[in-house]
Amino acid sequence: MTVFVLVSGLFTGPHVWQETAARLTAAGCEVRAVPLGGLGRIDGLDGLDGLDGLDGLDGKVSDPGAVTDLESHISDVVAVIDSVGGARGEEIVLVGHDYGIHPVLGAADRRARSVARIVYLDSGMPQDGVPALAAVPDQLLREQVMLLAAEAGKGAAAELPPPSREEWRLWGSVAGVPDEALDRLTALAEPQPLGTLLQPLRLTGAVTSVPFAGVLCTGSGSSIALVQARVDFGEPAFQALADPRVTFFELSTGHWPMLSSPAELVRTLLDAAAGRGHRLTPANAAGPPAHLRPFPLDVPEAPVERIGRVDLHLPSGDRPRPAVVLVHGGPVPAEARPTPREWPILTGYARYAAGRGMVGVTLDHRLHDVTDYGRAAADVVDAVERVRADPRVDADRIALWFFSGSGPLTASWLAAPPSWLRCLAANYPIMAPLPAWGRLGSAFHPAEAIAHAGDLPVVLVRAGLEVAEIAATVEEFLDAAKEHGANIEVVDVPDGHHTFETVDPTDATREAVRRAVRTVLGHLTA
Structure with a gap:
């Protein structure tokens, strides 16, 4: 059985995976939607079809007095991997959306032998020693985080307030998201602990042994052709993307496919878990780029x-x-x-x-x-x-x-x-x-x-x-x-x-x- 471990992005929790989880479960998969510390609220989720009773939504909520950083989120994902255990031959597929790819990679690096595949869902490519803040494209938002961090050093709250309904677009395209889904996303959004954005990701290199898939949402401006161009430029960090164990998919939607195109997302996740998808061409392998x-x-x-x-x-x-x-x-x-x-x-x-x-x-x-x-x-x-x-x-x-x-x-x-x-x-x-x-x-x-x-x-x-x-x-x-x-x-x-x-x-x-x-x-x- 394939076990999908779903890790959401900034300001969000398991609620964003409601329909995705239901469809994956109906397809015969086991699903664990991970409530990250400081973001894993489960109040307000009563009656959400597809999430009720899912392992991983067992009421786990961080101690309000605990410091929440990237390492604690990595521990959250590691705990879910360990709870699955693989004793029955399960294949664990980790899915990281947006910021969620950072704790996913950290956990996969620590449990590389337990993970069958990683799925980057409209996310960046985090590198060892780089904090998640570096993946935020908007310079003004990065400056806001640094200002809040300085104020936190003087005793202010060490967290980034969630976006208003109109501000979500600054964090990624909301193309295709229904109005009611955007309303709920806003209502359930929580402050993001600054430590999750500022603490560098630490990787030993073990994660490089795990096959992965990239799911690119074209509404965000991403495409397979653009990634292929980065490979063709000879950029060192992108050369590993032409490995035959790496596949890519495109979804014609914005940054929130679990809200805008859940059926298409589930088909893509099932294909990714099976190793299907588009494979890139190594630089110069098919003639000049x-x-x-x-x-x-x-x-x-x-x-x-x-x-x-x-x-x-x-x-x-x-x-x-x-x-x-x-x-x-x-x-x-x-x-x-x-x-x-x-x-x-x-x-x-x-x-x-x-x-x-x-x-x-x-x-x-x-x-x-x-x-x-x-x-x-x-x-x-x-x-x-x-x-x-x-x-x-x-x-x-x-x-x-x-x-x-x-x-x-x-x-x-x-x-x-x-x-x-x-x-x-x-x-x-x-x-x-x-x-x-x-x-x-x-x-x-x-x-x-x-x-x-x-x-x-x-x-x-x-x-x-x-x-x-x-x-x-x-x-x-x-x-x-x-x-x-x-x-x-x-x-x-x-x-x-x-x-x-x-x-x-x-x-x-x-x-x-x-x-x-x-x-x-x-x-x-x-």
């Missing part, structure tokens, strides 16, 4: 001069020329080699521009994490200043061309376009923070900034087969652009995916690239 495949057009090389983080692809001739500054997307791990300014997509556009008599510019900026947008924005400003100061560049004729995850960086240029900025372009951009990113701050919301763009020409190259969550940010931006009468032209690639230049090297792609380049360069020479 998407970001290193050839540019779709045959463009001649141009002389290249490197200045700091900037590469200038130079046309022939001595007089100052307009410049196209190409801004790569991300986040891109700092260890990625080659670095983005050498990727074929960007060097292809740069050479194309040089062949048309313009200076093509590629650069590296430090967008290594979603928390790095401020630093990346400063890097782009510095790169543009270097380019404009070069005597081979016409400082009054500059175009900025953004790609993918650099979309939020367009906001500051749209909000106050300088006179020398003759065109702003964006290919398959992410034009708003994805749900799992948290708040980026007012400086990175292009849909708000477009109201101040004036007559600045904006060229947006849209992939028809874009990821739904990214496409939604583009449509939000275009709606705002229409409302404010912005000077915008859309180049559509109906059958194109994200990074269509290398993923879909078709005649339609080549024509879209030519049209986009003609449009951007036309604004530089007008």
Whole structure:
């Protein structure tokens, strides 16, 4: 028999698993929903079908005077594993949602021989020595936790208050969650003990022997394709994800699939327990990854001069020329080699521009994490200043061309376009923070900034087969652009995916690239 041990995330307890537990039980599985210390309230659960009588809901509640931290939550999960024991041949599958993956990994590390599989349910990838707070994407929330921790040192309560109904979205997408379920989630939410967020996770390495599955909720902005891209970048922490014992699943819902899609979640958990699912491809095993495949057009090389983080692809001739500054997307791990300014997509556009008599510019900026947008924005400003100061560049004729995850960086240029900025372009951009990113701050919301763009020409190259969550940010931006009468032209690639230049090297792609380049360069020479 498969025994599912379900561990919930921040502010929550066993109640979130009500329908999931009932469906798993009906499928012939045993279920233990773990009440974590300080969060395991069972009052208010009377009459919840599928939870009544479940082992693990035996009234276990922490001593109100006890200190609750990550280690105590790990002990809670270990106790449930030990209570199952495996004497009857049970296969224990640990499921950690959100924060719950931290105590799950800690417990599996201590009981690796007793655990058949771990399921990461729309969670991060905790590492040894890193506290759970590091997985909170929203910088303002992290700062709030640190402030509360400082106050707790002066005698204040050492806990983080639960979100209001409207604040849940800051902790993960609530897409698909019915109103009544969101109401109950709010009513039963409890303060999160700060020690559970601040105490580092300690792992011996034993947990690496346990197979695992990742369940990605696309409404949060996650996808198998994005995880594969991280593997392809060569990021060390992601290479283990291409192990054949690791599988992945996608659910088309938000961060709370047990509330929004319980039937689909149960089918996925049963498949995960059986070892089914999508397996990633090791880096370079199937040829070059998407970001290193050839540019779709045959463009001649141009002389290249490197200045700091900037590469200038130079046309022939001595007089100052307009410049196209190409801004790569991300986040891109700092260890990625080659670095983005050498990727074929960007060097292809740069050479194309040089062949048309313009200076093509590629650069590296430090967008290594979603928390790095401020630093990346400063890097782009510095790169543009270097380019404009070069005597081979016409400082009054500059175009900025953004790609993918650099979309939020367009906001500051749209909000106050300088006179020398003759065109702003964006290919398959992410034009708003994805749900799992948290708040980026007012400086990175292009849909708000477009109201101040004036007559600045904006060229947006849209992939028809874009990821739904990214496409939604583009449509939000275009709606705002229409409302404010912005000077915008859309180049559509109906059958194109994200990074269509290398993923879909078709005649339609080549024509879209030519049209986009003609449009951007036309604004530089007008």
